[in-house]
Amino acid sequence: MTQYAIVTDLNRCVGCLGCSVACKILNGVPVGSYWNKVLRIGPFPKTEGAKWPDVYTYWLPLQCQHCENPECVKVCPTGASTKREDGTVQVDKEKCIGCQFCAMACPYGVRYLNEAEGVVEKCTLCEQKLSEGELPQCVAQCGARARFFGDLDEGIGSFKGAGKIPQDGDKSYESVMKTFCTLDEVCEPYTDADIHHLTDVGNGPNVAYILRDGMWRGEE
Template sequence: MANYAIITDLNRCVGCLACTVACKAINGVPIGNFWIKTLRIGPHPTESGSGHFPDVEMYFLPIQCQHCENPECVHVCPTGASYIREDGTVQIDKSKCIGCQFCAMSCPYGVRYLNEEECVVEKCTLCEQKIAQGELPQCVSQCAARARFFGDLDQGVDNFEGPAAPSDPQAVGYDDMTSTRVKLKDYVEAYKQTDIHHLADAGNKPKFMYLLREPRKWRE
């Protein structure tokens, strides 16, 4: 048993879209659809700023299925196609999906879509094919800024893992680079519990987390 989730350090995220592209490539996401959308939040004035550069703030926010604790998409599915796996992830059994899109309409984050060719709904699976083999989700292993970390909520967010940034990329092979793990607490800038945020909770209890520290701290 596990309770998998991802935390993204927004003070490290540079909006490079590597997570979006890597996700599309490995999961065969159709053109025009996305399992991860990276939004730009801002720029907006700082609390004491003039509203003009450099007194403005901006960050990037990757949004995907939040693999909620109490997912409405599962409750409204008439066929049981949407379900919660034993590892805490929300999945879709395509053999049961009839393409009614009730789940897509009930999702507060708009992260589901209808694959018109197959007439089934799709979304982020948290790379179930990879985590079942002890690997990291592709969006985590390919994060260029090393901002995304994956782990078991039951083990505590401090122990979430991501790939280590090599000191000499030219001397390290790809397999070695992606298999070397670091823990969130040992790798990123210090954070407090109040720095951990979730997307708006509509009663679904989103599990994915976002680290966002005090304003401007990421630029100092």
């Protein structure tokens, strides 16, 4: 069974907000709303009682988690919210009545009402780009190569990120966007203990985060 998801290496993320801006531009997200927002977590002392500069901070991109058992789908009275065969959770705007039951049921607050259209919106993992064999916009535009997209059934090491700029040949934007690197090719080594998820309240969040040498506080 396919389960598309995004993995972010928090040790590589620099908090530039490029993913959030790229998402808003491509998907026409209204001012004041976000499909992908970046939170600052910290600063926290590296050891008990420590003070600056012995502190650490990391940036946490927050979006729809495309859950295994999404609560938003369960409470939708019209069937507008569905979990597809590729594992993504999508909203059919033709069926959505804007009741916001799904937004209230989401544990992560990543849905909102588009008041102009009267429908609920959220991250779609850029399904329009996936259908063309491209990466979600937030992954493609990550300058730090911290975000990767793929199928969890194939292991996160195989997840794809934006391509490397070649030493020779075509270095154009269009060419680079058609090449990919994998998470294991780019990222520092990690263990299973370094892989984290947001709080699971029975919904099974699928978006994952890698954090080494730091206390995971994404659940708070």
